[in-house]
Amino acid sequence: MSEQQQNTQGRTPEGPLPEPIRFFGTTWVDHDGGYGLRRAGVAAGALAAAALGAFALRLGYEGLTIAEVGGILNAMVIVMFAVCSAIAFRKTWEGFTRRPTGAATPDALRSVRTVGFVGVLLAWSLRAMKEAPGEALHREEYETARARFTKRRGARTGNPAARTPKRKPR
Template sequence: MSDENGTPDISSGPRPEPIRFFGTTWVEHDGGYGARRAAVCVGSLAAAAVSCLVLRFAYQGLRIAAVGAPVTLMVVVMFAVCSALAFSNTWGSFTKRPDPRRQASLRGLLTIGFVGSLLAYFLRSLTEAPGEKLHREEYESARAAHEKRASRRTGNPSRRRRS
């Protein structure tokens, strides 16, 4: 269902699901969508840079405390592995819905690897709003199903005249 300008009528049928920082501007790429995408891109990269600086201070704290090479190496490897896992998990969540139970079990690991999540957000925001492709596919399929149902039903069948 569209109006005379060809824009979809969202007053009936399914509504688009809002995306964090974008609301529903991802549907028509209006309402400052480009500026929001640029802000998310710059913001996530800046947050990742600040996070790396904080991690560097933590590393220097370990060196000052002289905890030893094995502990320092273990902490560095832990952050690297957790960041890589967080990156892949975040990147994958942009294309398909993650399993809530798996997400709950990975919450601690993803928290430790926050730099990877920020970098995934940055890279995805270079091309689209993070999660836009997934939301667009779901929204388009819901709209198509709604239009199919709406076109099939043309009124109350009990009021039809029989021939």
């Protein structure tokens, strides 16, 4: 059991534990532990990586131009990266607010997200400017689990053997 899961008396905490988010751990719960600096770092890092990726794509495109492969292939490459980046951005952005279902699971779109990596990085950068990417989804699930746990704990208070039996209506 990790130290994070134990309280000061060495017992495990009651109730559900928050799910960690990549690069943030569980600092998103109380916005502590350098949360603001982490958000700034993720936003800047993702934006820098997107710029570097776009530069690498430009170098690849210039290589195609130098090789004189033809205008149709050049156009197809541009359209492919633009469409894949747009789809990857949208699906990544949606993934921060709700769990994907059906054909839109991350495994099903892995190749599109790989080709459209610039869109994924831009989504991470823009979302980190507002909150930790995925924080809204994790917070909603965590608060729902806490409310459900509190409700269950409230219904089970007391010793059931000590309760007086309920009278049956006649």
